[in-house]
Amino acid sequence: MTKSELIEAISLKIGVPKKRAEDVVNAVFDSMKDALLGDERIEVRGFGSFSIRERKAKKGRNPRTGEQVFVDKKKSIHFRPGKELRSIVDKK
Amino acid sequence: MFVEEDSDSAPKKTKTVTKAGIVNDVYERVGVTKSEASEYVEAVFALLKETLGKGEKVKISGFGKFEVHQKGERMGRNPRTGVEIMIEERKVPRFKASQVLKDELNKVNR
Numbered sequence: 001m002t003k004s005e006l007i008e009a010i011s012l013k014i015g016v017p018k019k020r021a022e023d024v025v026n027a028v029f030d031s032m033k034d035a036l037l038g039d040e041r042i043e044v045r046g047f048g049s050f051s052i053r054e055r056k057a058k059k060g061r062n063p064r065t066g067e068q069v070f071v072d073k074k075k076s077i078h079f080r081p082g083k084e085l086r087s088i089v090d091k092k
Numbered sequence: 093m094f095v096e097e098d099s100d101s102a103p104k105k106t107k108t109v110t111k112a113g114i115v116n117d118v119y120e121r122v123g124v125t126k127s128e129a130s131e132y133v134e135a136v137f138a139l140l141k142e143t144l145g146k147g148e149k150v151k152i153s154g155f156g157k158f159e160v161h162q163k164g165e166r167m168g169r170n171p172r173t174g175v176e177i178m179i180e181e182r183k184v185p186r187f188k189a190s191q192v193l194k195d196e197l198n199k200v201n202r
Contacts, residue, residue, distance in 0.1 A: 001143045001150045009139050014131065023122045024132040029155045031117035035109040037196060042109045047137045048185070051106070052197070075197045077156070079187030088145040089160050090183045 003029075036077060046084035053078045111137075144185055156189040 001009075003025060011021035035042050036050060043049040057073040081089075111133060119129040140158060143150050149159035160183050168179040189197075 001148055003152045006136070006139060006150065006152070010132065010135055013135050013139070020122075020124075021132075024118055024124070024129075025136060027118045027121045028114055028133060028136050029152055030121070031114045032109075033155060033193060033196075034117075035113070036193070040107045040109050042114075044111050044114075044137055047141065048187075050187070077187070077189040077193070077197065079185075081185040081187075085141055085144065085185050088141050089147075089185045091145070 044082070046082050048079055048081040048085055051078050051080070052076070147183070152190075154190055154192050156187055156193060158185060158187050160184070161186045 007018060007022045007025050010016075010025060011018045014021070032042055032050070036052060039052055041049060041051045052075050055074050055076055058071050060069050060071045061067065062069055115126065115129045115133045118124065118133060119126050122129070124132070140150055144158055144160055147160050149157055151157040162183055163181060165181040166179050167176055169176050194200075
């Protein structure tokens, strides 16, 4: 499913024009993006939580040449699925 | 933005945005009522869950993708007792942030 398919599905599910569904879906992900870019956590009950993790700077090697390179510290996004999502995905 | 102080789960002074915060943003940005905003946000997460429940992945350009990963069975050990047990194969949801979002987070210009 892509974002445009999600927009389509929302428009059908709620019975609103596609333009409205599009604005809403964009606002949802923009809101989440803004939170993460502002170093905030996001927690959506039943779905999961997103948090920022810091990876330390480290010395690495270019695997092809064996040359030593320095890798700067960086941030990454960690998603922890919620209980409900886990069980929906892993229904036995 | 609607944020709430985090109590104990996350490290130092991280604010946590909840569903209510997302609803509030949708309300402010799209010009719908609060109850409509709430209905939309619920519908978005319900659809994400439903789709992943079918084993289908969801790709949101500029944000990232959610997918279902199949994990094989493996031997595990109860760390307290040292007793070995078989961990059954299972499916787990995964999220991978898009390159665009990762670059923005690390202020990389491409």
